[in-house]
Amino acid sequence: MSQLEEIFLYIDKNSENFVRELVELIKKPSVSATGEGIETCAEKVERMMAEIGLETKILKANNGNPVVYGEIKGENQNKTLLFYDHYDVQPPDPIEEWTYPPFSGRIENGKIYGRGASDNKGNLVSRLMAVKSFIEVSGKPPVNVKFVIDGEEEIGSPNLEAIVNKYYELFSADGCIWEFGGIDRHGRPCLYLGLKGVLSVELKAKGASKDVHSARAPLIPNPAWRLVWALNKMKNERNQILIEGFYDNVKEPQPEELKCLEEIPFEEEEDKKELGLKEFLHGLTGKEALKALLYDPTCTINGFLAGYTGKGSKTVLPNKAFVKLDFRLVPDQMPNEIFEKLKRHLEKHGFNDIEIIRYGSTEPAKTPVNHPFVRFIAQNAAKVYGKNAVLYPISAGSGPMHLFRRRLNLPVVSAGCSYPEANTHAPNENLPINLYIKGIKFISTILYNFKLYSEKI
């Protein structure tokens, strides 16, 4: 019996304990948007790590939520695998739509229900349990392991860059497993090699010092109209972004990336049905739609508010208006660059009266499809799940991956134990127990084989 077989046996024997560990963590609310339970949950994560046998440390910067760090030396001390996960969760609203209370960790029909069950406590605990299994069976894991457990992922990780700068040496590794992933509807393991960047801004326009009667409209500036005209200069009806130089640094996908798209499941009819749409934007369909989803940068109005928004009509001329926008950025568009271009563009078109507020941002990041680390994770996934891995060269979402990919220069692959019906960020978030246990075995397999991994292969 190989060491890995022993580990699998141990995992099967201890699956009830492992489920209990996850349920206990789900029971600790940790909503970064409101701050609810953050400190308590961070302490719980640190305690879990310490009990397993990891050396832990609480990392803080700028009064942000604690990042829980843990590490342990392995049999082979020349290889280090770093896990990026997060203990914070999305708010559970709308609570009335949950079948079971969101922080109950209730188990029904073989599924663990609760906010964070998949995103990201399920993944986080599956990684911890894999390491625990090696320590229990063999005294230590096969390679060095590091955990970086964020407490602000769901609010854009505003302080993680400062943490990475402050504790730079602590984060050295040979590869990084990112926080999310799972199987598709055909049971194939999906791996994500990159993320789009994002830049959130607010445009504010002001008119008179107070709202006035709309009879005065011939003389009084209207901030809502100012925003309409400014926005119209930013994106046209074909959704082409008009900000000067916006597309300058957009890189076309590599041929090997386009090849990956062929394998990616894209259930467009289900998506359209879910959203009540007859067709996607511009009638996009099939691989063209998938390519747009993954490779098109965007400029989205998240919110717009001006004047009277109650029932019926009111003849008022509002004195202030704002619009909230986000830009999804693709390699190699940078938030700083786009922010400066937006500022210049509005100035150039005469919108100096509009105030631009910058909110959070992250840079895009991706690991090349043909990087040895990608091949390594894909091979291990295929072994565990019995099906070839599906490679997403980039994901439509965003996150602080660039700090690990570019600042720390690590190859990064996102892989996890979730599935399409997990209801991530929605009511009735859940994780099937069998997928959770499979996830622990997947991570164990990666740890076991990582001693043989080489960038040179």
Add this chain to the structure above:
Amino acid sequence: MSQLEEIFLYIDKNSENFVRELVELIKKPSVSATGEGIETCAEKVERMMAEIGLETKILKANNGNPVVYGEIKGENQNKTLLFYDHYDVQPPDPIEEWTYPPFSGRIENGKIYGRGASDNKGNLVSRLMAVKSFIEVSGKPPVNVKFVIDGEEEIGSPNLEAIVNKYYELFSADGCIWEFGGIDRHGRPCLYLGLKGVLSVELKAKGASKDVHSARAPLIPNPAWRLVWALNKMKNERNQILIEGFYDNVKEPQPEELKCLEEIPFEEEEDKKELGLKEFLHGLTGKEALKALLYDPTCTINGFLAGYTGKGSKTVLPNKAFVKLDFRLVPDQMPNEIFEKLKRHLEKHGFNDIEIIRYGSTEPAKTPVNHPFVRFIAQNAAKVYGKNAVLYPISAGSGPMHLFRRRLNLPVVSAGCSYPEANTHAPNENLPINLYIKGIKFISTILYNFKLYSEKI
């Protein structure tokens, strides 16, 4: 002593009673926006009329608020003067900004304070007291008098057209005094000969059946962007309205109207200071600004709502958005015409996905500057106030004047007893007692001389 001198004497002797009558009416809240006190106030107005000696009638249509009608035959039964006023008032909000309670009718420093003190209970009661004075002194007024007291003026008189259609014969007259007016800062009586029309609409756009994560923006339509693009097709940055045919029926002001503008006080520096503006739209100033205010049709965003409008940012793609707009219309633009043109324009530009909801509307109306009725009222105003009347050929505001001007074919002049510091529609609305008493004498003078009025003069 002439009859009018007797009347003036009677007014001076009874001024305390007349003030009490107004205060009692102010104490009856009658907020048409909420319905508060409407029925009770209508009954009170009818009782006041009946006590004076008028025949009264409650007019209703479409379940709207009652219109209180009153009439009395005069010495000269060949002439009839009709008064249009309203007993409903604006909501008193924000209540905390009132120095005295809004429905107290408190008297301080010679001013009567309260919601409706000027608009329109002050004017309404001043007219009633003028008629009462003639009845008390001489048994009847010099000419036939009719009162049409609206209960929905502050919400756009949605049912007055039905009332006019239903009771058409009741409203025959030789001239109509409209509900508002007063002196300017130099003590000159201001008369208003017309009103702009107004058309209120809402544009609604829909996207998916629910809000989605903004990562999906490359495929999912964004209703907020749809409205931005539609609006941009409706008005450009120079505030030119782009709806096809919008300006077709706009009539240039007549030379005699433009001459009137020379006399109209326009305190632009005070206006700018009040509103915290360095300059008016497009740098308009002086007579150009005044002309724009009175003669330019407008398209105003009253309100805009889409998506997330809380603090900070949220990466959401909203599934619905709406914008509320009003158009101020000048002679001879008609709301029905403009609504049809708006619909066609949006269709033509590919915005069939946008739903257009029509709210209230009124047509523009004006009585020619050189109409004998205008000259008649102006002469009487000059006699009473000792200064030449200022004629506004049209006002920037709106109201149901067209029903009387066009449907009933009456010459209409708006004249009243208010002043620039009356705080109409604002906290601390008030009316100085001396102006109120002067207003009663002004109306009495008009009634006294109206027997000699002829359209032929």
